[in-house]
Amino acid sequence: MPQTPVIAIFDVGKTNKKLFLFNEQYEIVWEKTAQFPETIDDDGDPCEDVNRLSDWVRSSLKDVLALSEYSIKAVNFSAYGASFVHLDAEGKPVGYLYNYLKPFPAALRQQFYATYGSESDLSLQTASPALDSLNSGLMLYRLKYDKPALFERIDCSLHLPQYLSYLLTTKCFSDLTSIGCHTMLWDFQQHDYHQWVKNEEIDQILAPIFPADDVVSPTETYLPYPVGIGLHDSSAALIPYLASFQDSPFILISTGTWSISMNPFNASPITPEELQYDCLCFLQFRGQPVKASRLFAGYEHEQQTKRLAEHFALSTDYYKTVAYDPTIIQSLRTNRPTSGTNFDQVKNPPMQESLFRHRDLAHFQNYEEAYHQLMLDLVSQQLISTDLVLENSPVTRLFVDGGFSKNPIYMSLLAAAFPQTEVYAASVAQATALGAALAIHKHWNQQPLPREIVELKLYSVDSVTI
Known part of the structure; x- marks a missing residue:
C-alpha cells in the first residue's frame, strides 16, 4: 500500500502541545495532543518544563516516523513567543524557560529605561508596548544583571519556536516572526536590532537570522527530510x-x-x-x-x-x-x-x-x-x-x-x-x-x-x- 506524503507540524501552546500530520491538500490526517504540568524556576515562579517538552517532541516524532501509512516529507514548528531557551557552549539548555508572565523587578525596569530612554520612546522605536517580561528582550537584560552567573554560561539564546527546530537539526537560528513581536529587540525604523541590544552585547548571544519560509536541508542535518526553523504562533x-x-x-x-x-x-x-x-x-x-x-x-x-x-x-x-x-x-x-x-x-x-x-x-x-x-x-x-x-x-x-x-x-x-x-x-x-x-x-x-x-x-x- 503506498504511503501518504505528509508534513509533520508541532504546534506548542502554553496549555496544549499538539502534533499534526497534513497531507498534500493540507488536510489533517493524524494528530495527538498532550498537556504537561508546569515546573518552577529558580525564583519559585511557574514555568514550562523544557526538558519534558524536549523529550515529548523527540518521542512524538519517533512515533510518527514509525507509522507505516505515512511518509514524512518535512517538519516545522509553531509555538508561543516571548520565551527564550538558553544553550551553553555544548548546546545544552541552561537555566529555565522563564514564563512571560513572570514578575519583573522594578529596580531593573527603572535602570533599563533610565539608561536607554523613556518607555514611550523605546516602545515607538521597537513597536512594542512596555510589557516587562512579555518583552523577551528585557528578559535577556534581566539575566545579565539579575543572574550574571547564569548569563555567563549562555552561548546562544533561542526563542521557543527555533529551539524546537534546534532539537532536530542542532542548528541555531533566529527568526523575524519571533524577534519582531513585542520583544523590544527590533528597531522597526532601522530594520535592525535596537542600539540597546548592541550596547549590552545581547546580539552576541542571538543566532543568525534565517528566513522563516526556508528550511534546513537534509544535507546539513543528515535527516531524511527538510526542517523549518519554526514560527511565532x-x-x-x-x-x-x-x-x-x-x-x-x-x-x-x-x-x-x-x-x-x-x-x-x-x-x-x-x-x-x-x-x-x-x-x-x-x-x-x-x-x-x-x-x-x-x-x-x-x-x-x-x-x-x-x-x-x-x-x-x-x-x-x-x-x-x-x-x-x-x-x-x-x-x-x-x-x-x-x-x-x-x-x-x-x-x-x-x-x-x-x-x-x-x-x-x-x-x-x-x-x-x-x-x-x-x-x-x-x-x-x-x-x-x-x-x-x-x-x-x-x-x-x-x-x-x-x-x-x-x-x-x-x-x-x-x-x-x-x-x-x-x-x-x-x-x-x-x-x-x-x-x-x-x-x-x-x-x-x-x-x-x-x-x-x-x-x-x-x-x-x-x-x-x-
Missing part, C-alpha cells in the same frame, strides 16, 4: 489568509482570550496614541510589518457571562442559545439602560474592561436583553480597536476567526459597524499549525495550494448601527 496563524487572499487587502480579527486585529496591509509607523491603546507591530514570515491591536474581549465576555448566569439563574453557556434580535438592539439603543453612570461623557470606552461590567443587571428585563447589551458594549470597543489598524489602508474584507466568529450577535453588530467592508466569519482548522506547514510549502509539496483553505460566511449589513 501569531504570525503563523496569519499565513493561511495571506496565502488565500494575497490580492485582496484584509484585516483578520483573531478572537480568543484576546481579540487581536491584524492588518498586513498597513506599514505606517506606530503612533503614541496607538501604543496607548495596546497596538503593536510584528513581522510576518516574509519580514513585512503587520500592525496589530489587542482587546481583552474574550476574557471580558467570559467574566460577564458568568455574572449574567448567576443573576438570571441560568447556565454559564446559556448565551449560546441567544439568537440575534435586531429589535432588541434598536430598543437598547433608543432606551439604553444605565447603572447610574453617564456613559455619554466617556469619549472612548475603556479598552481592557467593558462598560457592561458597570451596568446594573436589574435594569434589564431578561437575559436576552442583557446579553445583547453586553455584545453592543464589546463591539463598541472592537470598533475602536480595529479602527486603529485600519487607518485608511485599502482593506476590502474583514475576517473573524476563533470564538466570536461563531457568535451571530457579535458578527451582525460587527457587520453594521463596518458597512463599507465585507465582514466574514472565517474558519480554518488549526490555523497556526496550518500556517507553519504553508510557510515551507515549496520545500516539500509539488501540488498547487488548495483554494478552499479558509471557509467563509458573509454577514450582511443590518439596519442597526453602532
Whole structure:
C-alpha cells in the first residue's frame, strides 16, 4: 500500500502541545495532543518544563516516523513567543524557560529605561508596548544583571519556536516572526536590532537570522527530510489568509482570550496614541510589518457571562442559545439602560474592561436583553480597536476567526459597524499549525495550494448601527 506524503507540524501552546500530520491538500490526517504540568524556576515562579517538552517532541516524532501509512516529507514548528531557551557552549539548555508572565523587578525596569530612554520612546522605536517580561528582550537584560552567573554560561539564546527546530537539526537560528513581536529587540525604523541590544552585547548571544519560509536541508542535518526553523504562533496563524487572499487587502480579527486585529496591509509607523491603546507591530514570515491591536474581549465576555448566569439563574453557556434580535438592539439603543453612570461623557470606552461590567443587571428585563447589551458594549470597543489598524489602508474584507466568529450577535453588530467592508466569519482548522506547514510549502509539496483553505460566511449589513 503506498504511503501518504505528509508534513509533520508541532504546534506548542502554553496549555496544549499538539502534533499534526497534513497531507498534500493540507488536510489533517493524524494528530495527538498532550498537556504537561508546569515546573518552577529558580525564583519559585511557574514555568514550562523544557526538558519534558524536549523529550515529548523527540518521542512524538519517533512515533510518527514509525507509522507505516505515512511518509514524512518535512517538519516545522509553531509555538508561543516571548520565551527564550538558553544553550551553553555544548548546546545544552541552561537555566529555565522563564514564563512571560513572570514578575519583573522594578529596580531593573527603572535602570533599563533610565539608561536607554523613556518607555514611550523605546516602545515607538521597537513597536512594542512596555510589557516587562512579555518583552523577551528585557528578559535577556534581566539575566545579565539579575543572574550574571547564569548569563555567563549562555552561548546562544533561542526563542521557543527555533529551539524546537534546534532539537532536530542542532542548528541555531533566529527568526523575524519571533524577534519582531513585542520583544523590544527590533528597531522597526532601522530594520535592525535596537542600539540597546548592541550596547549590552545581547546580539552576541542571538543566532543568525534565517528566513522563516526556508528550511534546513537534509544535507546539513543528515535527516531524511527538510526542517523549518519554526514560527511565532501569531504570525503563523496569519499565513493561511495571506496565502488565500494575497490580492485582496484584509484585516483578520483573531478572537480568543484576546481579540487581536491584524492588518498586513498597513506599514505606517506606530503612533503614541496607538501604543496607548495596546497596538503593536510584528513581522510576518516574509519580514513585512503587520500592525496589530489587542482587546481583552474574550476574557471580558467570559467574566460577564458568568455574572449574567448567576443573576438570571441560568447556565454559564446559556448565551449560546441567544439568537440575534435586531429589535432588541434598536430598543437598547433608543432606551439604553444605565447603572447610574453617564456613559455619554466617556469619549472612548475603556479598552481592557467593558462598560457592561458597570451596568446594573436589574435594569434589564431578561437575559436576552442583557446579553445583547453586553455584545453592543464589546463591539463598541472592537470598533475602536480595529479602527486603529485600519487607518485608511485599502482593506476590502474583514475576517473573524476563533470564538466570536461563531457568535451571530457579535458578527451582525460587527457587520453594521463596518458597512463599507465585507465582514466574514472565517474558519480554518488549526490555523497556526496550518500556517507553519504553508510557510515551507515549496520545500516539500509539488501540488498547487488548495483554494478552499479558509471557509467563509458573509454577514450582511443590518439596519442597526453602532
